[in-house]
Amino acid sequence: MDINILTVFILAVFVGFEIITKVPPTLHTPLMSGSNAISGIAVVGAIISTKIGGEIGTWLGLAAVIFATINVVGGFMVTDRMLKMFKRD
Amino acid sequence: MGWTNIFYVFAAVLFILGIKQLSHPKTARKGNLTASIGMLIAIVTTLVAYGELDLRLIAVGMIIGAIIGSAFAIRVKMTQMPQMVAIFNGFGGGASALVAAAEFTKSGEITSFTLSTIALSVFVGTLTFTGSFIAFGKLQGFVSGRPVVFPGQQILNTVFALCLAISSIYLVMNPAQINFFYALIALSAVLGITLTIPIGGADMPVVISLLNSYSGIAAASTGFVLMNNGLIISGALVGASGMILTNIMCKGMNRSLANVIFGAVGLEQESVSGNGKQITVKSYSTEEAAMIFDAAEKIIVVPGYGLAVAQAQYAVREMADYLITKGKKVLYAIHPVAGRMPGHMNVLLAEANIPYDQLKDLDEVNPEFEDCDVALVLGANDVVNPAARNDKTSPIYGMPILDVDKSRTVIINKRTMNPGFAGIQNELFGYENSIMVFGDAKDMLQQLLKDLKEL
Numbered sequence: 062m063d064i065n066i067l068t069v070f071i072l073a074v075f076v077g078f079e080i081i082t083k084v085p086p087t088l089h090t091p092l093m094s095g096s097n098a099i100s101g102i103a104v105v106g107a108i109i110s111t112k113i114g115g116e117i118g119t120w121l122g123l124a125a126v127i128f129a130t131i132n133v134v135g136g137f138m139v140t141d142r143m144l145k146m147f148k149r150d
Numbered sequence: 151m152g153w154t155n156i157f158y159v160f161a162a163v164l165f166i167l168g169i170k171q172l173s174h175p176k177t178a179r180k181g182n183l184t185a186s187i188g189m190l191i192a193i194v195t196t197l198v199a200y201g202e203l204d205l206r207l208i209a210v211g212m213i214i215g216a217i218i219g220s221a222f223a224i225r226v227k228m229t230q231m232p233q234m235v236a237i238f239n240g241f242g243g244g245a246s247a248l249v250a251a252a253e254f255t256k257s258g259e260i261t262s263f264t265l266s267t268i269a270l271s272v273f274v275g276t277l278t279f280t281g282s283f284i285a286f287g288k289l290q291g292f293v294s295g296r297p298v299v300f301p302g303q304q305i306l307n308t309v310f311a312l313c314l315a316i317s318s319i320y321l322v323m324n325p326a327q328i329n330f331f332y333a334l335i336a337l338s339a340v341l342g343i344t345l346t347i348p349i350g351g352a353d354m355p356v357v358i359s360l361l362n363s364y365s366g367i368a369a370a371s372t373g374f375v376l377m378n379n380g381l382i383i384s385g386a387l388v389g390a391s392g393m394i395l396t397n398i399m400c401k402g403m404n405r406s407l408a409n410v411i412f413g414a415v416g417l418e419q420e421s422v423s424g425n426g427k428q429i430t431v432k433s434y435s436t437e438e439a440a441m442i443f444d445a446a447e448k449i450i451v452v453p454g455y456g457l458a459v460a461q462a463q464y465a466v467r468e469m470a471d472y473l474i475t476k477g478k479k480v481l482y483a484i485h486p487v488a489g490r491m492p493g494h495m496n497v498l499l500a501e502a503n504i505p506y507d508q509l510k511d512l513d514e515v516n517p518e519f520e521d522c523d524v525a526l527v528l529g530a531n532d533v534v535n536p537a538a539r540n541d542k543t544s545p546i547y548g549m550p551i552l553d554v555d556k557s558r559t560v561i562i563n564k565r566t567m568n569p570g571f572a573g574i575q576n577e578l579f580g581y582e583n584s585i586m587v588f589g590d591a592k593d594m595l596q597q598l599l600k601d602l603k604e605l
Contacts, residue, residue: 066382070370073162073383077366077390080166084173084398086484086511089492093359094235095172095182096391099165100242100365101189102384105196106249106372107211111204119204121252123211129245130215131222132365135238137186138223143231144179146500 091143098136104129157195158380164188165384169391175506192380228501229458232491233289236282236358239365243278246271246368247335253375254331262322267374269318272331273338275368280342282361288346289354297350304412310341345411353410355491356399360407363392402486404548429580431567436594439561439587440601446523446559448479450515452552453495454488456529456564460591463502466528469599470504482508483515483525483552485533516553525557528591529564535576560584563594 084092107125110118165188171181197203219238226234250271254260260268287293314337321330349357370385372378400407443449451466470480482504488495496509510518519525527534530552537544538551554560555578562579564586578584587594 063377066374066377066379069379070374070382070386073370073386074390076166077387077392078394080169080387081173081391081394081398084395085175086402086486086493087175087496087506087509088173088178089395089399089486090231090235090494090497091178091182092169092172092493093362093392093395093491094231094238095185096169096388096395097235097239097242097362097365098182099168099185099189099384100239100362100369100388100392101245102192102381102388103242103245103249103365103369103372104189105192105378105380106369106376107245108193108196108203108208109200109376109378110249110252111207111211112200112202115255118252118255119207121248121255122204123207125245125248125252126208126211127215127218128241128248130212131219132238132242132245133189133219134216135219135223135234136242137182137189138220139226139231139234139238140182141179142223143228143497143500144182146228146497146503147175147178147506 087147091140091147094136094140094143098133098140101129101133101136104133154195154199155379157191157199158378158383161188161192161195161380162383162387164191165387169387192384195380196378227461228463228498229461230290231497232355232358232489232494233286235491236285236289236361239358239362240279240282240286243275243282243361243365243368245275246365246372247275247279247338249372250275250375251331251335254325260325264375265322265325266318267371269321269334271368271371271375272334273314273318274364274371276335276338277342277345278361278364278368280339281346281357281364282342284343284346285354285357285361288350293347294350298347303344303348307341307344310337310344313337314341349411353405355487355494356396356407356410358491359392359396359399360411363389363396366390366392399487399492402492402550404550429575429577431579431586432584433586433588434561436587436589436597437601439585440598440605442524442559442561442585443473443598443602444605446478448481448518448522449473449524449526450481450483450518450522450554450557452483452485452488452525452527452530452534452554453499454528454530454533455494456591458489458494458498459529460593462528462591462595463498463504465592465595465599466499467502467504469595469602472599472602480508481510481515481518483518483554484509484511485530485552486512488530488533512550512552519553519556522557523559525554525560527554527560527562528595531564531576534578536578537576541577554578555581555583558583561587563587563589563591565590
């Protein structure tokens with residue numbers, strides 16, 4: 062295995078640990094929902110998987126694209142809907 | 151593929167900035183936009199960088215996915231937000247598992263390293279998928295919201311996990327044996343269910359947050375399958391930040407993660423409440439309650455899930471507005487885990503245009519109860535249960551609570567006398583200074599407001 066790819070992974074884990082420190086409870090739900098939309102990054106894998114040959118592979122790829130897109134589109138939209146409502150006086 | 155990685159890193163930077171901005175009320179909405187631009191960049195980069203893609207198939211899939219996702223996102227009620235996040239998350243985890251499965255069906259040689267990462271993606275992805283759907287079902291009421299516990303459950307889970315590990319090892323050693331692959335899928339699916347059903351009540355949000363973290367891990371391991379930096383970085387980010395958020399939520403309840411997952415809070419309590427002493431409560435009409443409000447100067451509203459169920463956020467605001475015009479001080483006390491999800495109440499009250507600076511969190515508001523005339527508890531239970539402070543046998547012992555009992559009068563609105571979602575009886579209801587007003591939160595508030603105006 063390429064050692065670089067492992068380095069990248071470990072560094073990303075550390076960044077992930079560090080970015081969330083003090084979050085006001087007000088934003089827990091939108092934050093969870095927003096990071097959930099980011100986990101829809103699986104869509105990248107889904108797109109790549111459509112080139113994997115074979116009939117079963119194609120169907121699996123299509124299902125993966127649909128699932129991941131639901132996650133991405135739904136996730137970002139619903140987060141925006143929530144955050145739109147947060148107002149100050 | 152040098153430039154591809156540059157774009158992936160750029161997308162990841164936007165995700166990081168997005169999450170950072172999402173952590174502050176002022177920049178939160180911009181943060182969501184930043185992250186979605188990052189996603190767009192990641193998608194376009196992939197489409198351009200990889201040849202031989204079935205673009206028509208991708209377009210069809212994305213259109214179908216976008217229609218379903220946006221339909222959900224537009225139509226969902228704010229009260230249903232926790233289950234919405236759960237279901238989206240389930241789809242994300244499912245997608246990772248499908249990608250890994252598609253890669254497995256690819257003909258040709260697969261290295262044992264790739265096979266191990268495929269097994270990991272399928273395992274975590276499938277577990278996230280079924281676990282999220284159970285969480286959705288529980289919150290939506292399709293499945294019992296109570297913890298489902300049976301004797302030998304932990305042993306059974308351990309057996310499942312062992313079988314899973316064995317099938318994974320066999321699969322890596324004999325990739326031609328497709329049955330091991332099916333066994334892996336089936337066992338992961340079952341484990342997702344059996345690990346989620348014993349969890350209930352106030353612990354649900356933690357589970358959703360944890361499953362969110364898992365879906366990141368699943369995406370990252372799919373990244374190792376496909377050797378794609380974009381997936382690895384972003385998946386790792388979500389996996390790790392989700393863990394931290396899960397941890398923050400556990401701390402809010404003064405519990406450890408292990409205790410949340412294996413504690414099965416809710417079942418033990420039934421026996422506890424069964425032995426507990428009878429509680430005698432005083433039940434008032436809204437008219438009588440209105441007189442107490444009329445005499446009060448400082449009022450703290452404590453919203454809970456009952457408010458969400460009754461869709462009473464607008465009724466609360468109307469009443470609060472009226473009380474404010476009468477020169478009274480109104481605050482909102484938000485417990486970190488009130489509702490079915492951390493921040494759930496904030497979202498609902500924001501929907502009713504209540505400015506977020508009127509909402510006070512636990513540490514800020516607790517000293518305020520000392521000189522508070524009326525604490526109005528709307529369908530909250532566990533977060534105001536004094537047992538957390540003084541009953542060592544209570545499963546919620548040690549959880550920080552809102553000290554509503556310190557107020558001169560506590561008016562508690564509940565539908566019935568049934569214990570809360572977590573199934574714990576609340577001695578607060580029997581206190582000297584406690585008054586119960588039964589009924590649906592919205593109806594009660596509207597009636598109360600009417601009575602107040604007639605005084």
